Amino acid sequence: MDETIIELKKADLTLGQGASAVHVLKSLDLSIAKGSSNGITGPSGSGKSTLLMVLAGLERLDGGEIRIAGTPLHDADEDSLAAFRGRNIGIVFQSFHLIPNMTALENVAVPLELAGNRDAFAIAEKELRAVGLGERLSHYPGQLSGGEQQRVAIARALAPQPKLLIADEPTGNLDAETGKHIADLLFAQQADRGMTLLLVTHDPSLAARCGRQIQIRSGQIIDAGL
Numbered sequence: 001m002d003e004t005i006i007e008l009k010k011a012d013l014t015l016g017q018g019a020s021a022v023h024v025l026k027s028l029d030l031s032i033a034k035g036s037s038n039g040i041t042g043p044s045g046s047g048k049s050t051l052l053m054v055l056a057g058l059e060r061l062d063g064g065e066i067r068i069a070g071t072p073l074h075d076a077d078e079d080s081l082a083a084f085r086g087r088n089i090g091i092v093f094q095s096f097h098l099i100p101n102m103t104a105l106e107n108v109a110v111p112l113e114l115a116g117n118r119d120a121f122a123i124a125e126k127e128l129r130a131v132g133l134g135e136r137l138s139h140y141p142g143q144l145s146g147g148e149q150q151r152v153a154i155a156r157a158l159a160p161q162p163k164l165l166i167a168d169e170p171t172g173n174l175d176a177e178t179g180k181h182i183a184d185l186l187f188a189q190q191a192d193r194g195m196t197l198l199l200v201t202h203d204p205s206l207a208a209r210c211g212r213q214i215q216i217r218s219g220q221i222i223d224a225g226l
């Protein structure tokens with residue numbers, strides 16, 4: 001049996017208040033094997049991003065259970081949740097989320113430094129080289145192409161050596177060719193590092209490159225891909 005890295009049991013989450021409240025995750029069960037690559041697809045508004053936020057420890061469940069790498073997160077306090085996230089989980093977004101007035105090197109190094117890593121700049125340089133940006137260390141995000149900005153974001157996500165890499169539409173803002181290169185990079189890094197990859201995408205051909213395809217509809221898994 002494969003080792004399980006993510007376990008969600010009867011996960012429930014409502015976002016918003018009063019009239020704008022939306023029951024987003026509805027008694028959702030999901031279990032993910034360590035080291036696997038998983039493509040999550042589903043209609044807009046079905047809860048994909050919310051699911052990733054829960055897995056990243058950025059949204060807390062209203063009910064049910066979540067365990068990542070054996071650690072129960074449903075009853076963890078904010079501080080231990082943040083510490084757990086920093087050590088175990090890397091996140092990549094569609095819109096890169098780089099800090100515009102920091103260089104590529106600083107975007108990767110500063111979070112490491114804030115986490116207390118004394119070798120932050122050396123590690124950041126190594127990670128930027130690993131994503132093919134060794135010649136762009138001093139560039140600001142505005143001086144980089146979309147694909148290059150996403151490479152910086154990937155280097156930043158990988159720098160703490162996470163067990164789990166979460167990517168929400170990582171190629172959604174890129175042209176097809178650049179998107180393919182970014183996907184190639186994600187899969188290569190996943191294989192090299194033995195990480196678990198969870199990727200949300202609208203692109204069926206990208207989802208098909210994952211070992212397992214999971215479909216979500218209105219807050220529930222309708223095809224677990226097993």
Ligand code: ADP
Pocket residue numbers: 015016017020021022024042043044045046047048049050051
């Ligand atoms: P997806 O990523 O699959 O497009 P999301 O997880 O972003 O879907 O959103 C799922 C549903 O939850 C949508 O209907 C969205 O409008 C709603 N939603 C997301 N965030 C909030 C919020 N903060 N307050 C109220 N509703 C929200």
Ligand code: MG
Pocket residue numbers: 048049050168
């Ligand atoms: Mg989304």
